[in-house]
Amino acid sequence: xxxxxxxxxxxxxxxxxxxxxxxxxxxxxxxxxxxxxxxxxxxxxxxxxxxxxxxxxxxxxxxxxxxxxxxxxxxxxxxxxxxxxxxxxxxxxxxxxxxxxxxxxxxxxxxxxxxxxxxxxxxxxxxxxxxxxxxxxxxxxxxxxxxxxxxxxxxxxxxxxxxxxxxxxxxxxxxxxxxxxxxxxxxxxxxxxxxxxxxxxxxxxxxxxxxxxxxxxxxxxxxxxxxxxxxxxxxxxxxxxxxxxxxxxxxxxxxxxxxxxxxxxxxxx
Numbered sequence: 001x002x003x004x005x006x007x008x009x010x011x012x013x014x015x016x017x018x019x020x021x022x023x024x025x026x027x028x029x030x031x032x033x034x035x036x037x038x039x040x041x042x043x044x045x046x047x048x049x050x051x052x053x054x055x056x057x058x059x060x061x062x063x064x065x066x067x068x069x070x071x072x073x074x075x076x077x078x079x080x081x082x083x084x085x086x087x088x089x090x091x092x093x094x095x096x097x098x099x100x101x102x103x104x105x106x107x108x109x110x111x112x113x114x115x116x117x118x119x120x121x122x123x124x125x126x127x128x129x130x131x132x133x134x135x136x137x138x139x140x141x142x143x144x145x146x147x148x149x150x151x152x153x154x155x156x157x158x159x160x161x162x163x164x165x166x167x168x169x170x171x172x173x174x175x176x177x178x179x180x181x182x183x184x185x186x187x188x189x190x191x192x193x194x195x196x197x198x199x200x201x202x203x204x205x206x207x208x209x210x211x212x213x214x215x216x217x218x219x220x221x222x223x224x225x226x227x228x229x230x231x232x233x234x235x236x237x238x239x240x241x242x243x244x245x246x247x248x249x250x251x252x253x254x255x256x257x258x259x260x261x262x263x264x265x266x267x268x269x
Contacts, residue, residue: 006201007033011065025051027225038202040216047222053173090167094174096158100146107142113161131160152183170202
């Protein structure tokens with residue numbers, strides 16, 4: 001595996017169920033994610049985006065093909081390799097509220113990310129506060145409970161939790177879909193800033209082409225479990241090759257209602 005490739009997906013096939021009841025979802029997906037870049041995965045509901053995300057983190061096992069991250073095969077990793085893989089790949093969820101224990105403070109949730117066996121807020125206070133401030137949250141958030149935070153704030157906390165253990169790859173699965181338009185813009189601009197500063201390697205999954213355009217170096221278009229097009233973001237948006245891609249682009253409103261900073265690829269590396 002090329003040292004410059006963080007994620008390598010080769011002829012990946014995956015689905016749900018067994019035997020005659022099996023439902024295939026992905027039909028031979030092949031793609032690479034280079035280190036320090038963001039690949040956007042876009043497609044309508046049912047296209048296979050979430051199944052691909054789950055395969056990347058090992059929740060869904062391939063029926064054929066492979067996913068390799070940092071030189072380790074995700075589906076076959078065992079023991080120490082599997083434990084290390086869980087740290088290498090972090091998923092930022094669509095609904096951060098459901099992933100936060102309502103009985104635990106934000107500080108406790110972040111301390112647990114740093115040390116799952118012995119979560120100690122006092123020991124890790126400085127680091128927790130640093131990451132809260134990195135995602136533009138006040139230091140006193142450490143003492144709040146999830147219900148005391150807005151949806152956008154909880155998403156910022158989820159981003160901090162995903163990044164604070166310095167993963168090799170971040171999977172962002174529809175992380176703005178539950179937010180209103182103005183908050184979406186704030187979260188996306190935050191991600192753009194972090195990916196430049198931290199040289200993040202990210203797979204950004206969304207059904208919204210307007211969103212994907214502003215955070216991705218390259219874009220992969222999924223349709224019914226197949227890749228129908230993949231290209232650098234600028235090329236794909238200016239010169240779409242597949243009819244389905246053109247249909248998706250035609251469905252994007254001309255005025256989405258918010259302004260996003262656009263950063264050239266060289267700034268993101």
